[in-house]
Amino acid sequence: xxxxxxxxxxxxxxxxxxxxxxxxxxxxxxxxxxxxxxxxxxxxxxxxxxxxxxxxxxxxxxxxxxxxxxxxxxxxxxxxxxxxxxxxxxxxxxxxxxxxxxxxxxxxxxxxxxxxxxxxxxxxxxxxxxxxxxxxxxxxxxxxxxxxxxxxxxxxxxxxxxxxxxxxxxxxxxxxxxxxxxxxxxxxxxxxxxxxxxxxxxxxxxxxxxxxxxxxxxxxxxxxxxxxxxxx
Amino acid sequence: xxxxxxxxxxxxxxxxxxxxxxxxxxxxxxxxxxxxxxxxxxxxxxxxxxxxxxxxxxxxxxxxxxxxxxxxxxxxxxxxxxxxxxxxxxxxxxxxxxxxxxxxxxxxxxxxxxxxxxxxxxxxxxxxxxxxxxxxxxxxxxxxxxxxxxxxxxxxxxxxxxxxxxxxxxxxxxxxxxxxxxxxxxxxxxxxxxxxxxxxxxxxxxxxxxxxxxxxxxxxxxxxxxxxxxxxxx
Numbered sequence: 373x374x375x376x377x378x379x380x381x382x383x384x385x386x387x388x389x390x391x392x393x394x395x396x397x398x399x400x401x402x403x404x405x406x407x408x409x410x411x412x413x414x415x416x417x418x419x420x421x422x423x424x425x426x427x428x429x430x431x432x433x434x435x436x437x438x439x440x441x442x443x444x445x446x447x448x449x450x451x452x453x454x455x456x457x458x459x460x461x462x463x464x465x466x467x468x469x470x471x472x473x474x475x476x477x478x479x480x481x482x483x484x485x486x487x488x489x490x491x492x493x494x495x496x497x498x499x500x501x502x503x504x505x506x507x508x509x510x511x512x513x514x515x516x517x518x519x520x521x522x523x524x525x526x527x528x529x530x531x532x533x534x535x536x537x538x539x540x541x542x543x544x545x546x547x548x549x550x551x552x553x554x555x556x557x558x559x560x561x562x563x564x565x566x567x568x569x570x571x572x573x574x575x576x577x578x579x580x581x582x583x584x585x586x587x588x589x590x591x592x593x594x595x596x597x598x599x600x601x602x603x604x
Numbered sequence: 605x606x607x608x609x610x611x612x613x614x615x616x617x618x619x620x621x622x623x624x625x626x627x628x629x630x631x632x633x634x635x636x637x638x639x640x641x642x643x644x645x646x647x648x649x650x651x652x653x654x655x656x657x658x659x660x661x662x663x664x665x666x667x668x669x670x671x672x673x674x675x676x677x678x679x680x681x682x683x684x685x686x687x688x689x690x691x692x693x694x695x696x697x698x699x700x701x702x703x704x705x706x707x708x709x710x711x712x713x714x715x716x717x718x719x720x721x722x723x724x725x726x727x728x729x730x731x732x733x734x735x736x737x738x739x740x741x742x743x744x745x746x747x748x749x750x751x752x753x754x755x756x757x758x759x760x761x762x763x764x765x766x767x768x769x770x771x772x773x774x775x776x777x778x779x780x781x782x783x784x785x786x787x788x789x790x791x792x793x794x795x796x797x798x799x800x801x802x803x804x805x806x807x808x809x810x811x812x813x814x815x816x817x818x819x820x821x822x823x824x825x826x827x828x829x830x831x832x833x834x835x836x837x838x
Binding site: 378442445446447448449450451452454455457458531535536538539542543549552553555556561562564565567568569571572575576579 | 773794
């Protein structure tokens with residue numbers, strides 16, 4: 373198959389209205405993709421965000437967080453996915469959501485911990501000196517100041533999850549990765565190329581939207597770059 | 605993980621019920637050592653080649669961005685955009701252009717390692733003490749010798765950190781190569797998953813982690829050896 377043939381069939385595939393519609397169409401798969409990503413991020417946030425904020429607020433007992441985050445870099449997402457899919461968790465979307473939540477938790481945890489730790493000590497002491505209780509200081513003073521970095525962690529985790537949901541197709545799950553894996557299996561390289569571009573565009577869109585959201589959340593004087601390292 | 609039922613007596617006693625499918629089995633490793641070592645060497649050579657190629661491209665790029673700050677934004681921006689594209693999609697985009705699995709995976713891996721390296725080398729170069737640079741210039745060093753004998757050596761800790769980060773994430777990313785049938789230990793993972801052979805999945809996972817760990821330790825040792833003046837600070 374020549375290169376221009378692939379490009380041609382990629383365009384033909386994208387121009388076919390039937391490819392976009394129906395339960396296995398691009399529209400439905402995109403929604404499924406984003407739904408799985410949303411579930412994984414939500415799951416990770418519910419566990420990691422309160423834990424990171426609490427550990428950072430307490431001020432001690434969180435130094436293992438950064439090494440833990442770096443260690444998860446070494447574990448391939450695919451390995452955890454296949455371990456889950458071969459154990460009691462079952463095939464398809466469920467093991468994917470759980471595995472991706474495991475990978476989304478460390479950046480959220482590490483960033484919220486760092487964010488809370490970086491809140492100026494004197495600001496915290498001033499809040500206590502004004503008669504605020506520890507909980508009130510946390511809610512009214514520390515959390516608002518920590519918000520930009522917390523948001524950066526959520527953004528890193530979300531972009532990483534949206535990218536990795538494509539792997540669900542390897543364990544019988546859905547999402548846009550389905551078109552890639554099926555395309556390779558049936559040697560339809562036009563479909564493969566088109567689906568790859570669709571996934572890339574989706575990831576870039578999500579990244580751009582979240583960057584905008586993070587910017588809006590951040591008070592103007594605090595606007596700087598992002599915090600943690602991204603990973604796909 | 606507590607299940608380590610690799611003993612041969614288990615198969616004799618479980619006449620009823622499903623066959624034993626332990627996560628860890630030494631018998632599997634012995635029987636399949638040929639496949640395992642092939643996948644392992646594929647994994648290691650791919651990682652080493654990708655990181656070395658990425659370093660060869662990243663060094664001049666980072667120096668360029670350091671010397672011409674106007675280029676730093678576009679260089680980091682372009683590699684940042686690339687980093688957002690998932691490896692699976694990148695491999696799938698490269699393969700229909702080249703039709704070669706190994707080159708496809710290699711190019712993809714180089715592209716991902718590039719961002720991490722450029723960013724870290726640039727941070728290292730920018731972190732070099734201005735006073736040291738001025739002093740070196742005062743002794744009559746030209747820009748090239750300044751770079752080679754003063755700035756790059758002082759940026760080494762940051763460069764080594766970047767190398768470690770890039771290597772560890774490359775080891776994990778190689779497994780995505782299964783989409784084009786060239787994923788090193790990922791091939792074993794995928795085969796083990798498709799045949800529901802737990803020992804194969806677990807062995808491949810443990811070996812991947814070991815490769816990452818050993819590579820990280822080696823680079824850490826290399827960094828220590830290259831920066832004797834920095835030793836007291838860690």
